[in-house]
Amino acid sequence: MNRRKVRKIMQRFQANMPEPESELVYASSYELLVAVMLSAQATDVSVNKATQKLFPVANTPQGIIALGVEGLKPYLKTINLYPTKSRNLVKMSEILLEQYEGEVPRTREALQTLPGVGRKTANVVLNAAFGQPVMAVDTHIFRVSNRTGIAPGKNVTEVEEKLVQIIPEAFLLDAHHWLLLHGRYTCMARTPKCGNCLISDLCEYPEKTAA
Template sequence: MIPEKVVQMFERFEKANPDPRSELQFKSPYELLVAVILSAQATDISVNKATEKLYPVANTPEAIVQLGTEGLMPYVKTINLYPTKSRNIVRMSEILLEKHHGKVPDNREDLEALPGVGRKTANVVLNTAFHQNVMAVDTHIFRVSNRTGLAPGKNVLEVEKRLVEVIPPKFMMNAHHWLLLHGRYVCKAKAFQCSGCLISDLCEYPDKIPNAG
């Protein structure tokens, strides 16, 4: 996609949603980190329902460690892979206390060293909690980037690198949220809604629904 079209795309996203936010509910970097770990292969809605009950009881590394894996699991048992995620969250919390004074680190190396934290999770935390211009690529963003021609790639890392290259810096802070929300609600995997898409005329997908506007 040529640079002029990329600029138009993000200008439209910005006009339609000037202050995009994560749909995960959180009040601290630690709450966000726990929520993002839980969100792998799960919906934000299901995670919010779980953390709505968990966070009033335990929303700090100290409180989670005190709960322990067995104590945490009942709160997150509706989440896919909850036994593994519970173990990771408790161990992650222990490491935060042991190595980081109970604080969530604001750099990729230390984040990715935590149990349950991969590159995508680290990028979400760096962007959303610490306001760094990084790009987290999930399935929605991977799909939108390839389908529209914005940043085609064979894997998430390739797409991430291309997005960082092609998106103008002034849009990078919010680009993750705009693309994710667009993929979640408009440019869906199957029932994609070209007729209601605000970037349909810019999109380079060859199989758009006829009469898209």
């Protein structure tokens, strides 16, 4: 897809949603990090239900460490892989206190040294918490990028690199949320809602649906 068309797509997303936000509920960079770590192989809805109970009790590294792995499990038991995630949260919190004075680091390299934090999680935190124009590619964004032709790639890293290159800088900060929400609610995996799509005429998907 050429840059001119990509710019038009981003302009439409911006006009439709000028200030996109994550559907995860958080009030600090630490809460966001915890929520994103929990969201792996889980829905934002399920994470929000868990953190709604957890954060009033423990929303700092000190609080999570005080709960401990066994103390965390009852709050997270409705989330996939909760035993592993409980261990990672405690280890991550310990490292933040030991190495970063309890603060969430602001570089991808530092974030990825934390237990349970991969490139996608790091990019979400950098983008949503610290306003860095990076692209976190999840399954929704991977699908939308390939299906529409915006940034086709064989893996998430390839798609990420292409998106950063082709999306105009003015839109890059919000593009992650636009593409994610578009994939979640319109350009869905099994039956995309092409007939009700904001960018259907610009999309290069050859098998558009009528609905």
